[in-house]
Amino acid sequence: MSRHPLNLEKRLENRKKDAAFRTLGEANDLVDFSSNDYLEFSSSKEIFNATEEILKSYNLFKNGATGSRLLSGNHNLYTVTEDFLKDFYKSEAALIFNSGYDANIGLFSVVSQRGDFIFYDELVHASIRDGIKMSNTKSYSFRHNDLEDLKRKISRLEMANFDIFIATESVFSMDGDSPDLKSLSNYASENNFFLIVDEAHATGVFGQKGEGLVQELELENGVFARIVTFGKGMGCHGAAILGSNTLKDYLINFCRSFIFTTALPPHALATILSAYQNLANIGLxxxxxxxxxxxxxxxxxxxxxxxxxxxxxxxxxxxxxxxxxxxxxxxxxxxxxxxxxxxxxxxxxxxxxxxxxxxxxxxxxxxxxxxxxxxxxxxxx
The missing domain is CATH 3.90.1150.10 (Aspartate Aminotransferase, domain 1)
Structure with a gap:
């Protein structure tokens, strides 16, 4: 079919005019200063071989999960890996998602209710913004890493029977900088607000064992939810939301990006488990x-x-x-x-x-x- 909606071609032409047109690159043998594979786990033979042994030990010789986790896809490596993650991250519970994008749009689209408010750092990832847009919640951005601006904006609200959520990242993907998480956590705790921290680019980089910046600062109890992704420092694929058992139950029941998607195959879970076992030992x-x-x-x-x-x-x-x-x-x-x-x-x-x-x-x-x-x-x- 040669015809296209006029708007498609117009927007593509504008991208080219602005020198912003995107194309898919090809693999090269240049010195890597561009990938998110911070620890070289993606090409680790130890992790690769250990993954195979995990699959054998659980007698999981499957190429796919066969369905969503609520139907036929909740194979036993999910429980093993989520139990490992909650202990590693000192969290009450962990729930694995197919990607960091799925985790963020799922969490932010359902965690707040009509009448609540979400305040988010103006530079948060697109997946957080998209999740917020899908929610029924009023949302406002605050200046990047500016706690005082956040306080000013929240102070304008007439306090009533609603919840306030604050969203930020521990390491921002485009700037590489971090907020004052201690002050932000204290402010949220003092006012009974709910702080959500995306740890995508801190996982495997900060902390004594690569647990992230929240744990390095010992703020686990001051954060309502953490998002950790496996496609960067862990060198594999997927993500997890860390929080309470109640939050996990809520997401299993209401989070559409969790409910209506085929589960990760056993090999993906075995790789996640193998990568974390490696991080906790020789990965240091x-x-x-x-x-x-x-x-x-x-x-x-x-x-x-x-x-x-x-x-x-x-x-x-x-x-x-x-x-x-x-x-x-x-x-x-x-x-x-x-x-x-x-x-x-x-x-x-x-x-x-x-x-x-x-x-x-x-x-x-x-x-x-x-x-x-x-x-x-x-x-x-």
């Missing part, structure tokens, strides 16, 4: 190497006098702001010609004028690679 060495590389990268920025170009971050995400889609794409292409996989983040993904190169650091990056990519960047900008 990878975690320490990652933390060392983050510090080394920041040290090289100082040496090359590039700190002012970067958003302050202690995470594996280090973003260099180069305004303009055309300009940042050009800088990325030059780095790629130097042998480094560094991706440009364009508007409208980030605000116009805040386009950036997003450097993702890993445990496997060498100091030589870090030194060379920073030197190349210095020559470019």
């Amino acid at each position: 060495q990878d975690l320490q190497r990652l933390k060392g590389n983050i510090e080394y990268f920041k040290g090289q920025l100082k040496i090359q006098d590039l700190e002012t170009y970067f958003i302050a971050s202690d995470s594996a995400i280090q973003s260099c702001v180069i305004p303009g889609n055309t300009e940042v794409k050009s800088a990325a292409e030059k780095l790629q010609k130097h042998g480094f996989s560094v991706k440009p983040i364009l508007s409208p993904t980030v605000p116009k004028g805040k386009e950036r190169l997003r450097f993702c650091l890993h445990s496997f990056n060498s100091e030589e690679e870090i030194q060379k990519v920073i030197k190349s960047l210095s020559e470019i900008i």
Whole structure:
């Protein structure tokens, strides 16, 4: 069929005009400074082999789950893995979802009721925003990592019989920075608000064993719900919502992205379990190497006098702001010609004028690679 709705073609043309047109890339052998595979777990032979052994030990020789978890798909690895996760994260309960996107749209679309309010950091992930849009709740953004702005906006409400939810991330995916979680948690607890923290980019990066920033700060009891994803630091696929048993029961009964989807196959669950078992043991060495590389990268920025170009971050995400889609794409292409996989983040993904190169650091990056990519960047900008 050659005909298309006029609006489709018009919007695509506008994207091309703004140098914001997206295409799917291909695999390459460049030095990786772009993937979310912070600990190299995605290619770990130990995790791969352990996954096979887990499947054998539970006699699970299936390629698929056969249905949703409420029908035929709730194989026994779900219980084993969720029990492991709730203990690992010091949570009362854990509920696994097919992806971080599914977890966020599911949670935020049903957790609040008509008459309640959701206040969210203006830079939260698209999946949180989409979930909020699907809810019946009034929602307002507050300035990025600005607790005082949040307080001002909440103070304008006439307090009545409703609940207030606050949504943020422990590490923001585009900036790599973090909110003052201690102050935010204290404020929520003092006022009986419900704090929800997406830990996607803190999982496997922060904490003594990669548990995330909430646990590193010992704030588990001050957070209503945490979202952890497995497709980044854990190198596999899926996500989990951590919270109370009541929250878990509620999501099983009302969360549409959980109820109406085929469950993850046994192999996916075995990989998640294997990855976490690895993280709790030999993976600690990878975690320490990652933390060392983050510090080394920041040290090289100082040496090359590039700190002012970067958003302050202690995470594996280090973003260099180069305004303009055309300009940042050009800088990325030059780095790629130097042998480094560094991706440009364009508007409208980030605000116009805040386009950036997003450097993702890993445990496997060498100091030589870090030194060379920073030197190349210095020559470019």
